[in-house]
Amino acid sequence: MRKVGIAVIGSGMGSLSTAALLASKGHKPVIFEQNWQPGGCTSSYWRKGFVFEAGATTLVGLGKGMPLQYVLDQTGIDINARKLDLPMQVHLSNGQLANRYEDLEDWITEAERVFGKEGQRPFWEECFKISEFVWRTSLKQKYFPPSRLKDLINSAAKVSIDQLKNIPNAFFSVEKVLIKYKLDKNDLFVDFVNEQLLITAQNHASQVNFLFGATALCYTNFPNYYVDGGLLNLVNPFVKYIEEQGGEIKLREGAEVIERREEGYFIQTKNDQYLADYIISGIPINNTFEIYSGKYQEKLKSKLMQSKALNSAFQMGIGFKPHRDFDSIHHQIHLSKPLAETESASIFISLNHSEDKSRSDEEGLMVMSVSTHASDPEHKMINNDKAEAHVIEQLEALDFLKKENIIYQHSSTPKSWSKWTGRKWGFVGGYPQYMNIKPWQMLDARLDNHKAYLVGDTAYPGQGIPGVTLSGIIAFEKICSDWKL
């Protein structure tokens, strides 16, 4: 049995963030990944001459005070990212187009043009103020949520009047703020808010607290980036850095059992057995529960979520010959009638950047990633052919592509997600925001009050790459402070 210092389960962006930070302190983490490719939901793969994104396509978190930038600064990892001029376009169900400009004033003018003047300015000004506060605070409160006295002391030492003043925003929903600004009767705007929240908070206005909801809604008011060649080129520099510091990544080597023993954590992987001093679980809590045996398993049980509270995705990758230019690479389409197969009322589309020639073998071709939410993944049966046909129909109607120009297309369902990421029922996107889970009731990075820690999008729900990176930073801070690493 091989002995290792720090074993990391999974190579998602949460795991990689903690592992890179630990490597920067001289540790040599060993990462076990069940897939043939690192990155999990943030990854890319080649097929039929095209590079497709596995899951995530949008990227924020670079820039001063943002989580990803923090990890890059601490480790010296270099990412080659382009800043986007227009982060997103939203195609509303009534046929109107809303340009989600980054600049707040430009966006408010656009929102007033599209949704009418009433309430827009104060609503967006308040959202933006809170989102700036959340980003500012997130890196200051690295012991969040506090679960030990010393976390409370650490948090209290850094608490500001600003932070105290903002706590009440966690107690009411985005829906309440829509009512406050008399926007709740503006059906077009309510639909807009709900569908935008779904991609950044995984739930609708009635279930997302205003603190997180405001941040989610202002996702496009912070710099958005694109990485040439796909988001695997965000992941690979992390892997390279960890390996350069003496760490390892073992692909196709899933962890099957983790057992806490007196001498350390016993790990049975697909091919081998290991004994680790520390465990970082970068897989969802539902998965961690299934492989972690011992007295703490019972405690984890109360934290598990049921499939009906979770989402998976129906996703398509399309390689095609474009017949026109696009003003933005990211688009959300709001449907007048939900897609029958997924019951989702919106479709999210991402294209390759026009200057990135590395996503297709043949010049002049483009790649499109399409995703829609699929709720209750345990019980969701999706007919791929029908769902693909409906999506293509919508894309043609909005002039995104012409059917005859499609060179290759394929799709994935919750089952495919379960295979690619190993995630229970193929649920992705993390735990959705729910009003009954306040920020300080989020899962703690300390898994068993000993040397096992949890990172990833079940520890920091709903906020995608920036959220899981933050979960990785928090786990790193807690493990270092708990064990003087």
Ligand SMILES: Cc1cc2nc3c(=O)[nH]c(=O)nc-3n(C[C@H](O)[C@H](O)[C@H](O)COP(=O)(O)OP(=O)(O)OC[C@H]3O[C@@H](n4cnc5c(N)ncnc54)[C@H](O)[C@@H]3O)c2cc1C
């Ligand atoms: C369709 C889709 C679109 C998205 N769009 C965006 C977006 O545009 N922007 C954004 O910021 N976020 C987006 N997200 C969310 C974001 O991709 C995820 O929240 C984030 O990547 C999750 O990271 P993670 O660290 O939780 O781990 P994961 O990505 O879940 O990675 C976990 C890893 O662990 C591995 N694993 C599982 N079980 C085992 C085991 N037993 N042993 C070893 N390895 C194991 C998996 O193979 C996987 O590689 C999207 C997600 C999806 C699915």
